[in-house]
Amino acid sequence: MRRSTRTRATTAVTAAVLALVMSACGGDDDTGTTGGDGDTSASLAEGVDDGSTITMWTRAATEAQSQRLVDAYNASHENQVELTVIPTDDYLPRVGTAAGAGELPDVLSLDVVFVPQFTTAGAYLDITERIDALPFADDLAQSHIEVGTLDGAKHVVPHTMDLSVLFYNKNLYEQAGLDPEAPPTTLQEFAEHARAVDALGGDVSGTFFGGNCGGCYVFTWWPSIWAAGADVMNEDGTESFLAEPEAQAVYDVWKGLVEDDIVAPGTQDEAGPTWTGVFPEGNIGVMPMPSTTLGLMPDTFETGVAPIPGVDGGESTFVGGDAIGISSNSEIPDAAWNFIAWTLGDEAQVEVVAQNRDVVARTDLASNEYSDQDPRLVTINEVAGVGRTPYSMRFGETFNDPQGPWLPLVRNYVFGDGSTLEQDNEAVDASLQS
Structure with missing residues (x-):
């Protein structure tokens, strides 16, 4: 089985939280489907709309999208979904506690980066047959x-769905002769484009990035590694490939921009909260950012969007956002x-x-009346179809935690002399395997 990559995360799954889930769920893979001769692919694909009350949890970061879907469903179905929104920083501990008490909601939305921990612990039902029965499963x-x-x-x-893509200022491009x-x-x-825009001078800079933000790096730099056909970790997420030549080639491009002062002031200290x-x-030429920021772009200049490329070509994206499934505690899996x-x-x-x-969750709907x-x-x-979501049981602790080993690795290379890359990568391996 090929395991894909994942998304940005802001907190780590603690051992205590995971232990609670494991003790409560025990890895139960019951599909929760209705038995008997009446089962058909249609019923598997659709479930039942019988007036049940469905409980659902989501984190505050995805409240708007979740609420719109819940409202539309409730307006057109006998079933009714009761949505509970939990502060993002409190979400994982709350889920772990509920799992320990056997009180998970029927439907559980989770930052996709933490899904491996919870599937391994048995917090979700096996829904293979249900997914495969969907006419648009592929x-x-x-x-x-x-x-x-x-x-x-x-x-x-x-x-x-939250993707990483390039944003570029078309007005500055034109001024720079691009x-x-x-x-x-x-x-x-x-x-080259960043350098051309930066040459305009004044308050204009070629690019910007979250230089003190581990999650920002993985979300916007890893796609360039994938675009080259390389991996950032092994299949099981226990071995880092972040000191390999393909990764170094990406670091080198950005290191050159830093050394030549093509990045905007504040890059090295940007820890994440304000990087987007x-x-x-309006003073940055081109930079990778979350696709969800498109709606926040002002009308004072024209914004272009493009896939994140590899050093010599190709394209990819970090597919983040939230995944959703039926919790192992649900007594109404069909609803x-x-x-x-x-x-x-x-x-x-x-x-x-x-x-x-x-962003739509289906490639066949990439082009629709609104897009x-x-x-x-x-x-x-469209770029969602070539993106990845990294798999690792220790993703948060290793890559998103400011005290984790990934941030020193990339900062030592880009802002330092890069001499500690192998040693820093060994620290990443140790974290992934602990």
């Missing part, structure tokens, strides 16, 4: 499904699946997700 964003697959059993599907309709197709070309707020000010399946259908994906400029009004949305939707 068109779903496979990266979310893969990261929740354990021993061949699928446990989650996409709920919300073609505003020709974004960079290689990371080398990206650097710099580009909208719970009715809601989940509906959120992936044409009506929900087009009239709820796409209409609100969010077609803005070619940038089509670009974002």
Whole structure:
């Protein structure tokens, strides 16, 4: 089984939380489907709409998207979903406590980066047959499904999608003599464009990044490694490839931009909270950012969007967001699946997700009546099909935790002399295997 990558995360799953889940769930893989001769692929795909009350939890970071889907479903179904929104920083401890008490909701949405821990602990039901029965199963964003697959059993599907893409200021491109309709197709070309814009001088800078933010690096730099056909870890997420030549080639491009002062002031100290707020000010030429920031772009300049390229070409993206599944505590799995399946259908994906400029979870709907009004949305939707979601049981502790080993590795290389790369990568390995 090929396991894909994952998304940004802000907190780590502690041993205590995971222990609670393990003790409560015990790795139960019961599919929760209704038995008997009456089962059909149609019933598996649709579930039941019998007036059940379905409980659902989501973190505050995805509240808006989740609430829109819940409201639309409740308005058109006998089943009714009761959504509970929990502060993002409190979400994992709350889920762990509920699992320990056997009180998980029917439907559980989770930052996709933490899905492996919870599928391994048995917090989700096996929904392989339900997913495979969907008429559009092959068109779903496979990266979310893969990261929740354990021993061949699928446990989650996409709920919300957040991708990393290049944003570029078309006005500054034109001023710098660049073609505003020709974004960079290689990371080398990206650097050339950044240098050209930076040469405009004044308050203008070529690019910017979260230089003190581990999650920012993985979200925006790893796609360039994948675009080259390389991996960042092994299949099991226990061995780092982040000192390999393909990774070094990416670091070298960015290191050159730092050394030549092509990056905006504050880059080295940016820890994450405000890193996406710099580009909208209109003085940055080109930089990778979350696709969800497209709706926040001002109308004072024209913004272009493009896939993140590799050093010599190719393209990829970090497929983040939340995955969703039926919890192992649910006593109404058929009703719970009715809601989940509906959120992936044409009506929900087009009239709820796409209409609100969010990324659709299906590749066959990348072009739709709403995205077609803005070619940038089509670009974002299409790149999801070539993206990855990294798999690791120790992702948060290793890559997102400011005290983890990944941040020193990349900072020592980009802002230092890079001499400690092998040693720093050994620390990453140790964290992944602990």
